[in-house]
Amino acid sequence: MIDRVLENALNGEELSKDDFLTLFKLEKHEDLLKLCETATEIRNSRAKHIKLTSTIHITNVCKINPKCKYCGFAAQTSKDGYCQPFFKRDEEILQAAKVVEKSGIPRISCSGAHGYNGKQAVKAAQIVKENTSLELLVNVGADLNDESMEVLNKYGTNTVCCNLETTNEKLFNHLKPGEKLRDRVKICSMVGSHNMELSSGILVGVGESYEDIVDHMFTLKKFAGLGEVPIMGFNPYKDTPMENHPPCSLERQMKTIAIARLMFRDLRVTVPTPTIGPENIKFSLNAGADNLATVIPEDYPLKVRGVGSPDYGNLKEVVSTIRKMGLKPQLNLGINMENS
Numbered sequence: 001m002i003d004r005v006l007e008n009a010l011n012g013e014e015l016s017k018d019d020f021l022t023l024f025k026l027e028k029h030e031d032l033l034k035l036c037e038t039a040t041e042i043r044n045s046r047a048k049h050i051k052l053t054s055t056i057h058i059t060n061v062c063k064i065n066p067k068c069k070y071c072g073f074a075a076q077t078s079k080d081g082y083c084q085p086f087f088k089r090d091e092e093i094l095q096a097a098k099v100v101e102k103s104g105i106p107r108i109s110c111s112g113a114h115g116y117n118g119k120q121a122v123k124a125a126q127i128v129k130e131n132t133s134l135e136l137l138v139n140v141g142a143d144l145n146d147e148s149m150e151v152l153n154k155y156g157t158n159t160v161c162c163n164l165e166t167t168n169e170k171l172f173n174h175l176k177p178g179e180k181l182r183d184r185v186k187i188c189s190m191v192g193s194h195n196m197e198l199s200s201g202i203l204v205g206v207g208e209s210y211e212d213i214v215d216h217m218f219t220l221k222k223f224a225g226l227g228e229v230p231i232m233g234f235n236p237y238k239d240t241p242m243e244n245h246p247p248c249s250l251e252r253q254m255k256t257i258a259i260a261r262l263m264f265r266d267l268r269v270t271v272p273t274p275t276i277g278p279e280n281i282k283f284s285l286n287a288g289a290d291n292l293a294t295v296i297p298e299d300y301p302l303k304v305r306g307v308g309s310p311d312y313g314n315l316k317e318v319v320s321t322i323r324k325m326g327l328k329p330q331l332n333l334g335i336n337m338e339n340s
């Protein structure tokens with residue numbers, strides 16, 4: 001049964017919800033290996049490089065209340081997170097973007113907390129796009145409107161990210177009591193109509209079933225402009241309401257990454273280094289991911305606390321891991337890296 005489903009996936013045939021569920025439910029180690037091999041074969045047939053994406057956190061002052069139960073990013077949510085409130089000044093955003101560009105990383109994410117109607121995202125987009133050649137993803141969740149999207153597009157923003165986290169509405173309301181799933185769905189629907197690429201991710205290991213993940217993936221498929229699907233394994237942040245919730249297992253993350261690759265063959269499947277753990281990025285690549293996010297160069301001038309956990313991937317180590325696996329990191333030519 002599994003062999004047939006994987007063969008069909010390799011041949012580019014459309015898989016059904018039942019096929020995807022069969023893959024999620026596989027338990028034998030050898031079957032997980034077959035799934036990952038199929039996913040990497042599909043990834044390697046379309047992607048020449050592994051994309052790298054760095055990050056700038058614009059502000060952690062979030063006006064959503066109550067806060068999302070897993071959040072360690074917003075001010076005062078976790079002593080392992082940023083904890084203290086901050087708004088990055090324009091010069092700080094510019095300096096960080098310049099350092100990332102110089103490092104050879106081709107892409108940056110500017111993300112921030114909720115409550116500004118996208119104004120903070122627009123400012124960051126202007127700074128990055130007017131002063132660097134970086135590809136730009138902006139992520140301020142549902143904190144956007146038509147006007148801010150229009151200006152983001154005007155500045156040349158490539159991608160807007162709005163993670164649904166889970167499409168199980170009951171679970172969403174439990175995890176994110178200060179937000180509505182429909183607001184995030186609305187933003188996801190708007191991005192394509194503003195001629196920008198949509199990135200929308202799945203939070204794994206927060207109490208969702210395999211059926212929920214499959215339904216979530218089929219929901220994502222319907223959004224025009226979908227170009228990227230981040231897979232984020234849950235890690236508990238200290239002091240948050242979910243500090244005692246178990247972290248997402250590596251196996252569940254690998255299955256989700258590999259199945260996302262089978263479903264979204266030609267799209268970017270992204271794994272943020274903080275959510276899988278910088279030491280585990282080889283597993284995400286073995287499962288078919290083609291973009292590693294929150295990759296930070298040595299001389300990055302700002303303090304970073306990963307959104308899903310305080311850790312993050314260091315550029316040199318990430319590049320070294322990618323190369324040891326016989327893959328090629330996408331680094332902009334002409335950039336001097338000591339280990340390149």
Ligand code: SF4
Nearest residue numbers: 062067068071074113
């Ligand atoms: S996860 Fe985002 S929206 Fe939710 S509380 Fe944290 S910063 Fe605010």
